[in-house]
Amino acid sequence: MTTPTTGSLRVPGSTLHYEVRGRGPLLLLIPGGTGGAAAFDGVADDLAAEYTVATYDPRGIHRSPLDDAEAGQRVSEHADDALRLLDRLSPGEPARVFGTSSGAIAALHLLTARPERVARLVAHEPPVVEVLPDAAEHRALLARVQETLRTQGLMPAMAAFAAGLTKGGETADPQAEPESAPKAEPSAGPGTERLLLPPQAAARAEQTMADLPYFVGRIVPRFMAYTPDTDRLAALSDRLVLACGQDSRGELPYRPxxxxxxxxGKELHHFPGGHTGLTTHPAAFGEALRKAFHA
Incomplete structure (x- = not known):
C-alpha cells in the first residue's frame, strides 16, 4: 500500500486530517459512518493510478477533532468542509467526488450548493429517508434509536439501528439483533475479538468504537433528517451518479x-456487496467506482 502524503486543514470548529495519493485530476472520497480516511485504504491505491486521490477524516472522527466536543452537527457544515478541501487541492478545476452513506449526504449537499466545484458525483446509498413516501416511519426509527441510546446505552441503540436499516425501518426490538442485521466490520467487535487482530486493525477497531457514540448520537439524527433539494438535483442530474449495493435490495439505505x-430518470448503478461493499469487496468496488466516473 502506498504511503500517502498527509496534511491538515483548519476549518471553522475543527481541524481536518487528510491524505493524498497519485497524480491526475482530483478525486475526493468522502467516507460514511466512523470509517474516516482509512475506509478507502482498499481502493485508494488503484484509483491513484488515474487520479489524485484525497481522503479525509470528517470533523469529529478520529484525527479531525472538534474544537467543542459537544458541538451539534449539520450536513451543510460537513459539505463546506469538503468544499474547503477541494479549494485547497484543486483550486482551479472542478473535481470528481465520491461519497458513501452519510458521506454521500454531504456530497449531495455539496453538489447542490456549489455545482461549479463538482465535475461528477457518485453517491453510494445516501440514507436521505425524507424523500421516501413513508418518511414518517423512518423518523420513528430514528427517535427510537435516540431514546434507546439515552436509556440503554450504545450497543442496544446500535442493535435497534441495524435492525431498522435491514428491515427498511420497521419497528424492531432493540434487545434483539437478528442474524441478518448489518454488522459493524469485524474490527469493531467485542474486545476479545479485537485481541486476535493485527495491531493496525486492532487500533482501527478501538477508534471505531470510540467514535460510535458521536456518530449515532449526533451524525445519524441530523443527517437522516436532511432533505435534499430534488429540483436542484434534477437540474444537475447530468453530473450525478446514484449507486446502491447489489446485495442491499430490501434494506433502508438502498431505497432513497x-x-x-x-x-x-437516472440509471441506478449497482456496486458489489451491500451497504459496506467498500470494505467487503474493495477491489471490485474500486473498479465499479472507476467505471462510474467514465460512464
Missing part, C-alpha cells in the same frame, strides 16, 4: 437512492 434515480 433507488427512489431518487427513478424520480430523476
Amino acid at each position: 437512492a433507488a427512489f431518487l434515480a427513478e424520480r430523476l
Whole structure:
C-alpha cells in the first residue's frame, strides 16, 4: 500500500486530517459512518493510478477533532468542509467526488450548493429517508434509536439501528439483533475479538468504537433528517451518479437512492456487496467506482 502524503486543514470548529495519493485530476472520497480516511485504504491505491486521490477524516472522527466536543452537527457544515478541501487541492478545476452513506449526504449537499466545484458525483446509498413516501416511519426509527441510546446505552441503540436499516425501518426490538442485521466490520467487535487482530486493525477497531457514540448520537439524527433539494438535483442530474449495493435490495439505505434515480430518470448503478461493499469487496468496488466516473 502506498504511503500517502498527509496534511491538515483548519476549518471553522475543527481541524481536518487528510491524505493524498497519485497524480491526475482530483478525486475526493468522502467516507460514511466512523470509517474516516482509512475506509478507502482498499481502493485508494488503484484509483491513484488515474487520479489524485484525497481522503479525509470528517470533523469529529478520529484525527479531525472538534474544537467543542459537544458541538451539534449539520450536513451543510460537513459539505463546506469538503468544499474547503477541494479549494485547497484543486483550486482551479472542478473535481470528481465520491461519497458513501452519510458521506454521500454531504456530497449531495455539496453538489447542490456549489455545482461549479463538482465535475461528477457518485453517491453510494445516501440514507436521505425524507424523500421516501413513508418518511414518517423512518423518523420513528430514528427517535427510537435516540431514546434507546439515552436509556440503554450504545450497543442496544446500535442493535435497534441495524435492525431498522435491514428491515427498511420497521419497528424492531432493540434487545434483539437478528442474524441478518448489518454488522459493524469485524474490527469493531467485542474486545476479545479485537485481541486476535493485527495491531493496525486492532487500533482501527478501538477508534471505531470510540467514535460510535458521536456518530449515532449526533451524525445519524441530523443527517437522516436532511432533505435534499430534488429540483436542484434534477437540474444537475447530468453530473450525478446514484449507486446502491447489489446485495442491499430490501434494506433502508438502498431505497432513497433507488427512489431518487427513478424520480430523476437516472440509471441506478449497482456496486458489489451491500451497504459496506467498500470494505467487503474493495477491489471490485474500486473498479465499479472507476467505471462510474467514465460512464
